[in-house]
Amino acid sequence: MSKAAGAGKDNMMDEEMSVAELLVQKAEENQTRKIIDILNEAEDLEDAKETVKALLIK
Incomplete structure (x- = not known):
């Protein structure tokens, strides 16, 4: 894999993590x-x- 292709893949992974x-x-x-x-x-x-506890258990 070229450096450019590797960099593109890294950028996509960074964007996915950001999302x-x-x-x-x-x-x-x-x-x-x-x-x-x-x-x-x-x-x-x-x-x-009680209501908050029920919400957090969901």
Whole structure:
């Protein structure tokens, strides 16, 4: 394999990792938003804990 072909493959792998990292980051942000919504909507702390726990087990 030529250096140019190898470099192209490395760039593609870097881009795939970047996309994967962005997806993980977005998923974490969405989960954080969901937890904040649960906390805001919960009747009390125990209710919030149970709902968050159920979310994390999913």
